[in-house]
Structures are given as C-alpha cells and as structure tokens.
Amino acid sequence: MQTKQNWKIVLAILTCNVVLMSASYTMLIPFLPLYLMKELGVAQADVNMWNGAIFSISFLVGAVMAPIWGKMADKKGRKIMAVRSSVGLAITYFLGGIVTSPEQLFMVRVLQGFAAGLWASELAIISASVPMEKLGLSLGVMQAALTSGAVIGPLLGGVLAEVFGMRASFMIAGGALFTISLITIFFVPEPPREAGDTSDRPQVKQRELLRNPVIKQMLILAVLVQMVILILQPIITLYVAQLRGSMDNIVLIAGIVFSLGGIASSLSAPFWGRMGQKKSFGKTMYMAMGGAGICLLIQAIPNRLMLFAVMQFVTGLFFAGINPSISAVLANNTGSSVRGSIFGMLFSAQQLGSMAGPLLGGAVGTYWGLKEVFIVAGVIMILTSTFVCSTRGNVY
Template sequence: MNWKLVLGILTANVLFMSSSYTMLIPFLPMYLTLELSVPESDVNIWSGIVFSASFVMSAVMAPIWGKLADKKGKRLMAIRASFLLSISYFLGGIVQTPEQLALMRLFQGFAAGLWPMELAIMSLYSPPDKLGVCIGILQGVLTAGSVIGPLIGGVLAEYFGMRASFYLAAGALFVNCLAFVFVIKEPPAPETPSNSPKKDQSSFSLLSRPVIATLLCASALVQMVILILQPILTTYISSLAGELPNLVLVSGIVFSLGGIAGAAAAPCWGWFGQHNGFVRAMLMAMLLGGCALIVQGTMTELYSFAAMQFVCGLFFCGIHPSLNSLLAKCTEPSVKGQIFGLMFAAQQIGSILGPILGGVVATYFGMHSVFFAAGAVLIFMSLTLRVNRKRLPAA
C-alpha cells in the first residue's frame, strides 16, 4: 500500500479513537451521578475506581497484545482492539450500576491497544525520511481528538442524553474496525538475512537494552507529568476566574488551549526531529515544557494563565512524537508490536501515578506546587538525559 494512503486512513482512525475516548471520560462523574444514581458523597471514590480500572488492566495487557501482534499480525491486533473497544463503549451505554461501569472499564482496558498498533503499522509503512513527520501527524491528531471529544460529548449530553455519547463512540470504533478489515493491509514482513543469528525477542530482552529501558522510563514519566495536573486543573482555573459568568464554558476553553496548540505544533516537532535529530527535539521540548509549567504556576490572573496553557501545549506535543520515533528507529521491524505495546504500558503506569501524585502534592503543598513539581520533573529529565546521552540512540 502507498504510505500516504495509510497515513490518511490512520489519521482518520486516530481522530475517531481519541475523540470517542475524550467525549466520555471528562463526563464520567456526571454519568455516575445523573445516570447511575451514585450519591454525591460517593461520586469521587467511584470516579477514581472507574477512571483507573482501565489503566491498570491495559498496563498488564499491552505487552501481551504487542507480542501477539509481532507473531500473528499488527493488522489483526488492530481489528481486535477496535472491535472490542466498540463493544466496550456499547456496554457503557447500557450499564445501570457503578459496579457495571467499573467492569466495563476493566474490559476496555483488556481491549485497549489500538494506539500502539496504529504507531507500529505507520512506522513500518513510512519511508525512513518521513517517519518523524508521520508520527508527528498522528500525535497531533490524537491531541486534536482530545479537544474535539469533550465538545461533542457536551452537545450530545445536552440534547440527547449522556448515553448517546457511548453509542456514538461504539459506532466510530466499529468504523475503525471496518477500515482495518477492508482497506488497511498487513505491513510487509521484514526481510531477515538467512545467515543472521536469531535474537531473543522477549519483552524482557527488549527491556534489558539500556536505550529502550531509558526511553520507556522517560515515556512513563512524561505521561505522569501530563496527568499530574488533571486532578487540580479545572479547580485551579475556577479559583482564578472567581465569579466570572459561564464558568464551566470558560474552564473548558482554557483547558482545551493546550490541546489546540499541541494539535497544530506536533507535526512541526516531527519535522524538526526528522531534520535535526529526535533526541535534540525531545530534550528541547522537555526543557521548554518544564520551564513553561513553572512560569504557569506563578500566574495569578486567568488570561495570563490561559496564554501559558497554550504555550505549554506547544512544547509538550514535541515530546511523545520524538520518543515514539526513537523507539521505532532503534528496534527491528519484527518487534515493532512489542515495543509500542511496552510504550503503551509505560504510559498507562504514568497515567495511574500522575493523578495520585498531583492530588497529594496539591493537598499538602498547595495547587501552585503541582505546576512547580511537574516542571521540575521535566527539566530534571532533560538535563539527566543530556548528561547520559550515550543511553540514547544516535538519531
């Protein structure tokens, strides 16, 4: 298949996947209260259980699905993930109790793995000199979906009820499944010289490579930094806005500015990494993103905070495309499924730790401190990886 056609189809798939997820997740507390009759006193604990259930399961399953992808085919695993995710969203629309919703999220974590398969397929179809741009475009569309999703979810909830969002998400993921069944073909198998020694292809052998272990740890920490702000960001925006009318709308707009910036800038970071080195792009994005977060934590006025939210989005979106491109370049084609499965598992671990750490820091040191802590982690990562450059690929 032509790599441009593959990129176009996967771009649409990623947009459906990302927007389907984000038009539901921000509204889970409301879903628990309005549709599942959870008392206000219990909604926080149920939100935590429902939110984290998927991350825990997917962190366990992602490496397993990745290993199967390399043995049975990445296209097959993409079909599996999109079809099962479609079923999970449909089940989410018919649940009647919070326990059932938690079970649905566990099943969703079991089904997850579509994003790493999209990356693996694209990395195999993409010409080497276009890898950074392709990964950057997919990352940008993933971010764009995180902006579009809540808007669609809010409109559907207002006019058709919250369950309609689950049914629409189920339909979108089923369309993704059909695209993989009827259009996308399995990437060509890599050619292995007959005299080349056979390598151990287990996940443990991959993790024993210093380069891969370093990149996966970085991926987990970056995801932790992104999610560390989630428990307090809306509350923090509300405290800056004060008695401003349409507070929910204003908070949503400010919240989405980072995603808008990221969607626009991610392909540019991919191009920069392709021409100047992905390591340089990653370290620069980490350093600038960390500094922007610290500055954002000093803002005491809504409009300046909103401006820094946009600036943070410009820098944050340069980290993951560089990490993913480096993982793609430093591994053999025969283990692309495993490596992106491990990457997804690392990000899920970061997604679990981030909100917990953010809540603890905000509780004991104040909400400002969360921005300082997140920024300090990114700056420390950038400087540490720069000093230990030999643990990173030469790209």
C-alpha cells in the first residue's frame, strides 16, 4: 500500500507529465496549415481539406483503439501502457518533422492514433494511486495540468516555429514526449491493485461495463461535453474578427481570447475537484454544466470584443468542473481492476466528441451564423445539466 507521501509524489510527477503531454499535442496547431503549404507543397485551395483530414484522422483511430489499450492496461499494467503511448507518440512526432508530402503526414497521424491513450493511462494510474478521499482534488489538479498545457502549447508552438522552424517544432514535441517516457519508467510506480486483483484474473468485458447505466450516462455526457468544448474551434477566429471589425493581427488576438478560457480552467479546476469530494460530484457536475451553458448563451450577445473576452474567461471557470467530475464518477462506480478499460472508454468517447465538435460548429456557423454556434452549444450544456440534476440521486 502506498504511503501518504508516495501518492503526493506520484501526483506531482504525473501533473508535470500531463503539462508536457498537452503542450506537445497542441503546440503544432497554430502552424499546421502553413506547414502543409510551405513544407509539403499543398496548394492553398486544398489546404483546408488536407488540414481537416490530417487533424481528425488521429481522433478517429484513437477512438477505436482506446478501449483496446485500456483493456490491455488492466491485464498487463497501467505503467507499461503509459510508456507504450508516450514512446509511440514521440516516434510519430519525430516522423512528422521529416515527412515530405501530405500523404506521409496523414499516415503519421494514423500511427499517432494507434499510439494515443497517454491521458487515459495517466488517469488510470492516478485513480488507483491516490486515496479515495483525495480523488476529486487529484483529478482536478490533473485537469488543470491538461488545460495549462493546452494554453501553453499553441503559444510555445508559434514561438518555436518562428525561431527554429516548423520541422524543428515537431522534433521538440517528440523530445518532450520521450522525456515523459523516461520520467514514467524511472519515477512512476505501477499503482497497487485491490485485494484479489491479479493480472491473470478473468477480465470483465467492456460490453458488460456498458450495461451499468451510470457508466453509459457518463460516457454519453463525455461525448457531448467534448463536442461543445471543440465546437467553437472552426469559428472563433472569424467571430473575434467580426466583433473587432478588423482582420489585422487576428490570429494572435483570437489566440489570446481563446486561451482565456483555458487559463480560467487551470485556475478553477482544483476548486471544483475539492467541491466534488466534499459536496458530491453530481452537484458539482450539474452546477458546472449549467453555468457553462448560461455563459455560452451570453457569449452570443456581446457586440464588443472586450465583453466577449470576459465571458470567455468566465465560461472557462465553469468548464473546469465537468471532466474531473465525470472521471471521478467513473472511478467511484468501478473497481481498480477495470480502471484501464473504463478510462480507455472515456478517452474514446472524448475522441468522438473531438471529431464531432468542429464539424457541428462549422456546419452551424456556415448555414445559420456565428452567434448561433454559441446558442447551440449553450443549449446542449443546459440540457446535460438538467439531465444530471434529475438523475444524480441515482448516480451518487
């Protein structure tokens, strides 16, 4: 059994890992279209098609593979699956820096989808390593680390691409992921198993887990929440330009405005984790979802950029409470022996949401309007909040 000091050390190490992981994932986003055009020779007329295909294919493959890797984590060990993923991702990022055609980069992203699952592995390790009374706080800290990396990554990626070149940025991201592998190998212990839980114990089938209504509900909510988080991605730059009335320096300004939500989430995630542990994760979840939904609806109202930026920050404060609560409910409703499977399924659900969000946002923005994207997103979050509020007595 791990000592009190040990779980704190594991949490600190995994928090650093997650910051590096998230920054590595997101640091290439600002210049991927430019990389396709300037380094890989894609015509400007075709860049949106290639960018969309290359960006989304790893989500699709990752969604298919995540439950498989999760089941293997339960059987072979969570640490070895984390190392598998971080090494695989490091290799694919190195390959991304040496490709010479968009077809090659597409195949690299396919391989990246097969290597995915590091976040799910980190969640499985931490949920089995910390005392249950510290689970909410720990998941909140991990969520804050994930969001912090997502804020740092695009800013860092833009600077590195400017100073060292776009290909070098792939290499640096690969180096960060390889560093995660070494840290995990040497400093992260395999989490303890529950009494009677052995590697040769008969495995619970994932379809049996899905018969649990709580698990099924949480996975559906994970898809919807991730979809809403990414629904703004295709239209945020255009919406900021519309509010500002100018396209000058729009990429930089839109990036700053978009990052405000991430900064707010990083600050508030530990608070939501503690609140969930103290009050209940059901109450935390529906309050965070409802608050996020109302804020999204309000974001459709402002005609001034400053007001929109303020609401972007406030929205981020609420979003920080959702995913840690979902993770905590899943952990509380499953045994340690299936944590790898359950977080693999959660990762798969989030990958599906990541694919659906930009597609829905682009469609609504094109056929209805940019403000309507925020209205659709807000309505979805309010409906999910209402659902959780009405069922949480059966969940917690």
